[in-house]
Amino acid sequence: MDNGSCCLIQGDPISQAMPPLLILAFVLGALGNGIALCGFCFHMKTWKPSTIYLFNLAVADFLLMICLPFRTDYYRRHRQWAFGDIPCRAVLFMLAMNRAGSIVFLTVVAVDRYFKVVHPHHMVNAISNRTAIGIVCALWTMVIVGTLYLLMENHLCVQEKTIACESFIMESANGWHDVMFQLEFFLPLGIILFCSFKVIWSLEQRQHLARQARMKRATRFIVVVAVVFITGYLPSVSARLYFLWTVPSSVCDPSVHVALHVTLSFTYMNSMLDPLVYYFSSPSFPKFYSKLKICSLRPKHPGRSKRPEEMPISNLCHKSCISVANSFQSQSDVQWDPQM
Numbered sequence: 001m002d003n004g005s006c007c008l009i010q011g012d013p014i015s016q017a018m019p020p021l022l023i024l025a026f027v028l029g030a031l032g033n034g035i036a037l038c039g040f041c042f043h044m045k046t047w048k049p050s051t052i053y054l055f056n057l058a059v060a061d062f063l064l065m066i067c068l069p070f071r072t073d074y075y076r077r078h079r080q081w082a083f084g085d086i087p088c089r090a091v092l093f094m095l096a097m098n099r100a101g102s103i104v105f106l107t108v109v110a111v112d113r114y115f116k117v118v119h120p121h122h123m124v125n126a127i128s129n130r131t132a133i134g135i136v137c138a139l140w141t142m143v144i145v146g147t148l149y150l151l152m153e154n155h156l157c158v159q160e161k162t163i164a165c166e167s168f169i170m171e172s173a174n175g176w177h178d179v180m181f182q183l184e185f186f187l188p189l190g191i192i193l194f195c196s197f198k199v200i201w202s203l204e205q206r207q208h209l210a211r212q213a214r215m216k217r218a219t220r221f222i223v224v225v226a227v228v229f230i231t232g233y234l235p236s237v238s239a240r241l242y243f244l245w246t247v248p249s250s251v252c253d254p255s256v257h258v259a260l261h262v263t264l265s266f267t268y269m270n271s272m273l274d275p276l277v278y279y280f281s282s283p284s285f286p287k288f289y290s291k292l293k294i295c296s297l298r299p300k301h302p303g304r305s306k307r308p309e310e311m312p313i314s315n316l317c318h319k320s321c322i323s324v325a326n327s328f329q330s331q332s333d334v335q336w337d338p339q340m
Contacts, residue, residue: 014261018075021265025272026068032275033062049132050116053108054278056136060101061271067094068268074165081165085156088165093150095268096167100143100184102271103233107188108139109277110225114195117218118202146180168240168260178244185237188229196226221280228277232270235263 036058044051070091074081081088115124150167157164167177199222239259246256 014258015075015078017258017262018265019072021262022068022072022075022268025265025268026065026072029061029068029268029272029274030065032272032278033058033065036275036278037062047129049127049129050109050112052129052132052136053105053112054281056140057102057105057109057274057277060098060105061274064095064098064102064268064271067091067098071095079162079164081156081163085154088155089151089153092155092165092167093147096147096150096180097143099267099271100147100180101140102274103184103188103229104139104143106225106229106274106277107191108135110192110195110222113218113222113225114199117199117222146184149176168264178240181240182237185233189233192226192229196222217280221277224276224280228270228273232266232273235266236260239263 037055040051040055040058047055070083070087115122119125155165155167157166200219203219239256243256243260
């Protein structure tokens with residue numbers, strides 16, 4: 001990035017607005033996705049394709065979360081990057097790669113649920129774990145290739161004594177970066193909305209199924225996927241489109257500049273909200289969080305045996321992760337039979 005190609009606004013409110021948002025996203029996102037990975041990695045006895053897709057969604061979200069402390073430090077220093085060129089490229093690449101990975105696997109999860117509900121006897125529902133792993137590897141390869149350009153370019157911008165590290169510039173379009181940013185929203189958006197509509201419509205046509213608890217859960221699940229995706233990505237895409245449509249009048253405009261940075265933080269919050277997908281994907285997750293809440297509220301009573309709600313948090317997490325893993329397994333074995 002050439003010097004002068006990024007905007008550093010005097011009295012920039014971004015430095016005050018961004019750190020609290022990023023800290024919130026990091027704490028909640030790392031905790032939620034970390035708990036999910038605990039269940040996947042240590043207590044999953046048998047894996048199914050749907051489990052593999054959810055696991056990779058959690059991996060992408062967690063990897064994105066661990067990059068946020070670097071961006072938080074950057075904004076706390078009033079957009080002064082302190083780690084040099086190579087770390088700047090690496091952090092921006094990791095953010096873009098795992099954001100794209102989160103979008104891809106959230107879309108795959110929606111498609112997987114679509115086939116299970118709308119086409120329960122389709123061959124897609126009978127694919128092996130090896131095939132699912134092959135699909136996952138192909139998707140990760142596509143994501144990495146699509147974002148690899150961020151490692152090939154210098155993203156530091158030096159103005160006076162300030163060294164900024166930005167993937168977006170505010171003087172013109174960003175070429176391939178803008179294409180990828182818009183494409184990774186609108187294409188998955190169309191797929192997720194289509195899957196959501198078809199799942200809801202299919203269940204409405206089969207009223208005897210729509211009243212069943214697991215079918216209601218399927219409806220809530222697909223709606224949550226759509227809401228989480230739109231909430232996380234629509235604001236930033238809209239802000240960037242507004243900038244592209246109004247260039248050059250909006251070049252370095254403070255309000256447009258602030259709007260883009262703040263709405264970009266919503267894309268990180270999408271990974272923070274993805275644990276809601278796990279919550280609605282299995283009935284064991286509500287029970288798991290309820291047990292954690294009970295454990296934190298109930299005082300210990302020495303001198304008598306401990307009931308489950310009074311167990312130490314480490315033991316409770318261990319047992320709850322096993323319960324969540326078993327639920328994923330039992331749910332993945334269920335066939336969606338329209339004749340039920």
